[in-house]
Amino acid sequence: MQVTETLNEGLKRGYAITITGAELNAKVDEKLVEAQPEVEMKGFRKGKVPLALLKKQFGERMMGEAMQEAVDGAMNQHFEDSGDRPALQPDVKMTNEDWKPGDDVNVEMSYEALPAIPEVDLSGVELEKLVVKAEGEAVDEALANLAETATDYEAREEGAAAEDKDQVVIDFLGKVDGEAFDGGAGDDYPLVLGSNSFIPGFEEQLVGTKAGEEKDVNVTFPEEYQAEHLAGKEAVFTCTIKEVKAPKAAEINDELATKFGAEDLDALKGQISERLEAEYAGAARAVMKRGLLDKLDDLVSFDLPPSLVEAEAKQIAHQLWHDENPEVEGHDHPEIETTEEHTKLAERRVRLGLLLAELGQKAEVEVTDAEMTQAIMQQARQYPGQERQFFEFIQQNQQMQQQLRAPLFEDKVIDHIAEQAKVEEKEVSKEDLQKAVEALDEE
Template identity: 80%
Template sequence: MQVTETLNEGLKRGYAITVTAAELDEKVTEKLKEAQPDVELKGFRKGKVPLPLLKKQFGQRLMGESMQEAIDGAMNKHFEDSGDRPALQPEVKMTNEDWKEGDDVKVEMTYEALPDVPELDLSSIEVEKLVVKAADADVDEALESLAKTAQEFETKDGASEDGDQVVIDFVGKVDGEAFEGGAAEDYPLALGSGSFIPGFEEQLVGVKAGDETAVEVKFPEEYGAENLAGKDAVFDVTVKEVKAPKAAEINDELAKKFGAEDLDALKGQIRERLEAEYAGAARQVMKRGMLDKLDGMVSFDLPPSLVDAEAKQIAHQLWHEENPEVQGHDHGEIETSEEHQKLAERRVRLGLLLAELGQKAEVEVTEAEMTQAIMSQARQYPGQERQFFEYVRQNPGMQQQLRAPIFEDKVIDLIAEQAKVSEKEVSKEELQSAVESLDEE
């Protein structure tokens, strides 16, 4: 077997691989010898079929398999010897398309190698971490909001309004057929809660007890249940009761409804939750500052294919944000700009750097962390959680989408442990301004 370099330009690599006819014949013979003890043919006892006869009978069938194994073996040995890591799946094609049995196999392999990422002194990084304490007014505002969620509903006469609760029976159908998880009885639905498919709740504003109506909706393209994603559906709805909200009083009884001992204890829990939210927002600000510092510390060649793919994804995402009325992806090709390319280079560079740091530190995403991430996403699809879990389980791309941000955050934590992090106490408004500036950059 021969491997000859044909291209070495930047990160682009090319190799000509030749698998000789003799090597292929040897592999086929080896496979036949392994199978010989178990083969039975008419006129021969089990395991006594002569090798030449086996070769005549099965050799052609094993040739393709042997050819693929030989090429894969040559590629794996090359990557092991060279230390190269391809940015994407290598492109492999036969160059002697008129190949016939008895000829050598000639293959061309091309790929872009991942670059060598320079080592960094993480202790030289200095970043600021914003700290916000929850003010009493913020706690009171959150308490009032919490009280609204604990409000009770009283039966009312007349038509429903936004904010009312309707008790309904419903059956959902796609193409006239009911689907699993699409039916319920005596379901209490708060109008305006956004808990159902977009467009569902709005069509129930103005209904009265005893009304029967057909609610027409379209499942989102990215819906967790693949059999429903992007489909038009009709829900046959029967309105059993219309209820108006009744404000809950803010007192110890309210606190007990939320598992707190008394009102003061509930306020303490709210303060902790608010400060945890502030800490999460502050972490995003710190993370951006840290990534900016890292980006200024490193410079290395980037695989063009990765940058181009990232630029296209950025352009596609921004186009959909600017054209929210377009739900599908059957639009024309979206051209990338210099700005998209520049942002893509930053993302790819930082992505490779964080991947390298994480790999060297043996950072791993645990099964428990993945399960938690999937459960968090599944909550967006009430009644379809099981289908979403199944969708993720069968979709490696979706698994990677969920795993990547967890891995990145763990690497950021790793960097923060070694960097110089100073704390600065600011107001909620200052933190909000810092968060908003992240979207402007």
Template identity: 80%
Template structure:
């Protein structure tokens, strides 16, 4: 196949490729010869059908396949010879649309080449890894939070009125048209006011009641209520208040620890300390990663594929627009034009993405099957009851697999960079770490 370069500007490439009619015919005949031993036609023994008859019978069907193979082969040979990699799938189109059998096939191929990535001396990079220890104050704060979440209720002073958030213990009987209905009565029922566990409007009417008070609560069942015979009906619940209790945090003791699966309070404190320090380490890693990326960005400069920058800028603009307009769930909105700020951020992301890909390739960084399985499992947890379908979706969707693989690969390359860079540890307090994390969002 004849290949002629028609454009070579920056990273943009274009070529005219001509597959002569003779070359195409030769390829078709080669494929027919390959298939001939297995072909049977009426009047001929297997493998004895003349090539001329095979061409007449199957030539048109095979021609498209032969043409595609010729183009694919020419493209592979081209990239191998040039040592180039396309930034995206090359655009390939047939230019002589009035082509007929016997004519040469004229093809135009265009693409943007990936740039040559300059060498980076990672040992020159300097960065700090923040280290935060979980002190007693942080552990006590977390314990207090757990105690509040495991709240108990204690009786209010005699004669006190109930408040939103209190627990009232009641006997009640519900009636529709003056008649009790099935499932509408209970004794010693503990109801937390404001929990929205009863029919809308029920709990609000019990705010301000006292022990031994009797109160009729009037409500209307929702139209979509699960019991059809009650849906949309007005009802009156005759309630007797037996206790009014206020919420109190659970006591911080061994009993609280057992509620959270620990053998003792000391064991719970140890678990909290480990969890806090794991959270601190995760936040510190995010800070270190940003610093390493910032330093690498200063060390490299190379031409970027315009289409990659444009696509990234549009994605950034689109994502930020949705963050600013959370009420718009779909994509039925005006086209969002990237700003100079979006374009600048896109250039940084594309540049660092290409650099990390190059570093990972040279360092032979691999994402293992176990790591991919773990990533899929974590994502599948977001779809309770549909985990199997999610696994199958990922299995049959290469793009989704790549989306899951990319952040794992990036983190492993960052770890590789951190090993070679001059990374020193600096012990700081929790407040300093929080400020460093907040600075990431502001940058």
């Protein structure tokens, strides 16, 4: 076997690999000898089939396997000897297409090598960590929001007309083309006007109605309605208004606290304070992380694999296009051109990604099974009733596992770097923290 370098420009590498016919034949013979004891063939006892007959019967198939193994072995040996790490899967192709048994196999291999990452002195990195305390005003605001979620309703005075945000108790029967349909009827249904829990246009028509009245509500089902036989159809719902109730905010007291699992109001305030400060800490961490990445980006400079930058730029351009065109859910759209801005952002992401990977590897940072399980469970909560199926899907999908593992790994590396850096805490207001978070999206 012979490996000859044909290209060495920047991070681009090219090699010509020659595997002799004699090497391949020897490998085929080795495979046949290994399989011989288990082979049964008519006219011969098990394990006694002559090697020449086995070669005639199975040689062609064995030759294909031998070729693949020889090429894989040559590549692995090359990477072990050279220390190169390919940025993407190497491009490998056989060049002598007129190959026949007995000939040498000529293969061309090309790839972009990952660059050598320079050492970075993290002890000189200075970071600012914003700290926000949960003040009484913020706690009171959160309490008021909780009270709204615990809103009760009490009957309006007799003859009062329903207003937006009121609750009306109704019986209703819906018809399309004069015919009732499944799911189109209900009795004693408590509907909050303005909640958008019914199809568009329904609730607005009940504003101004009174208890004891009957009202025909004319609506059109959305074109993308989940029940296809109703999609886009006009319908009439005959509604009988049985009660009209006004919203009554829950009082902020110990009774409210018990509804949310706290012993009393002080305990509930303590829980809210802890939750708010945890939210503030998460936002402050995002701000500090951006500051750290900015400093790392200034500290290091090295060549980047063009293929990684190009792929990342395309991904950025594609994501931004969909952000600007949310109505397009699929990928059936014109090709999206990358710009200099996309490429510049891609270079930063690739450079920092390679640096963090190197720092994490040297620090022996690992994502534990428990951390992965927790991340999968958090994702699974987005699919109520299908958590088990989602969990099994992730377990069987290596790519999805990597997508979940990557941000966990990055966060752990960031924490590792922050431990070595000089971190100064700065107490700020909630508004200042909010401005700092908003600035992240503007950059």
